[in-house]
Amino acid sequence: MTLAADQVVDAVVARLAATAIAGARVFTDDRPWPIPESQLPAWRVTALNEPVDSLYVDQGVSEHTLSISCRGIVRAVDGMRAARGALAAEGMASVFAVPVPHQFQLSEIDYQITSEGEAAVGAITFTLTAKFAADQAAPETLLV
Amino acid sequence: MSFADVEARANASVFKTLTNATATYTPAVGDPVSFGVVFDPAGAIIDDFGTVAQQPRFAMQPAAFTALEEGMVLAIRSVDYQVRSVVPLDEGGWQRVTLARA
Numbered sequence: 055m056t057l058a059a060d061q062v063v064d065a066v067v068a069r070l071a072a073t074a075i076a077g078a079r080v081f082t083d084d085r086p087w088p089i090p091e092s093q094l095p096a097w098r099v100t101a102l103n104e105p106v107d108s109l110y111v112d113q114g115v116s117e118h119t120l121s122i123s124c125r126g127i128v129r130a131v132d133g134m135r136a137a138r139g140a141l142a143a144e145g146m147a148s149v150f151a152v153p154v155p156h157q158f159q160l161s162e163i164d165y166q167i168t169s170e171g172e173a174a175v176g177a178i179t180f181t182l183t184a185k186f187a188a189d190q191a192a193p194e195t196l197l198v
Numbered sequence: 199m200s201f202a203d204v205e206a207r208a209n210a211s212v213f214k215t216l217t218n219a220t221a222t223y224t225p226a227v228g229d230p231v232s233f234g235v236v237f238d239p240a241g242a243i244i245d246d247f248g249t250v251a252q253q254p255r256f257a258m259q260p261a262a263f264t265a266l267e268e269g270m271v272l273a274i275r276s277v278d279y280q281v282r283s284v285v286p287l288d289e290g291g292w293q294r295v296t297l298a299r300a
Binding site (some may be wrong): 072086088089090091094100105125127131132166168170171173174175177 | 242243244245246247248249250251252253261280282283296297298299300
């Protein structure tokens with residue numbers, strides 16, 4: 055079993071893995087070691103934080119708002135913006151395709167490049183929030 | 199003999215000894231230009247994205263090809279590379295050229 059939050063992350067991973075550009079190269083915290091350039095383009099999906107609000111007085115069921123970071127990484131010697139944009143557009147279209155599970159809501163987009171190495175790697179990170187309910191005494195059970 | 203002369207002789211000797219590859223630039227018009235370089239094709243780093251990024255590069259004496267500049271495509275050991283940066287070092291006695299596989 056996994057925490058409810060990880061199950062929600064897995065739902066994001068499944069949607070990204072269904073895309074064509076990066077394909078199955080969607081990595082989570084289960085693979086924290088570096089990604090070779092040969093495996094780009096790729097996504098790295100990470101749970102960021104999870105504020106919890108109590109739903110009912112004297113009950114353990116709470117509403118969780120989970121922030122999830124989806125970083126798409128590409129290698130492009132020329133045309134970085136186009137390559138990065140294509141990856142992000144496809145990824146976001148898949149993650150937010152209706153019906154949207156767990157009230158996925160886009161909250162931020164960040165753009166990054168590096169001048170290290172070949173200066174040919176860039177990334178785009180979109181952050182989303184997901185809402186779900188879970189009992190604090192049964193954190194592996196995703197209620198909604 | 200001035201210090202600059204000694205330095206130039208030392209650099210010339212080093213590059214004569216260590217040169218391990220030939221870089222060839224083929225212009226749109228005119229003949230190809232070839233020059234010797236000290237080539238390191240296998241360098242790599244782990245960048246800010248957690249990616250193992252290749253870092254092919256070479257060192258050369260600037261006088262070997264004074265027209266070298268960012269964006270040029272060079273053939274080295276049958277592989278095309280784009281010049282990403284040219285960094286003068288040692289008071290211009292030699293320079294480090296960072297590449298990207300084209």
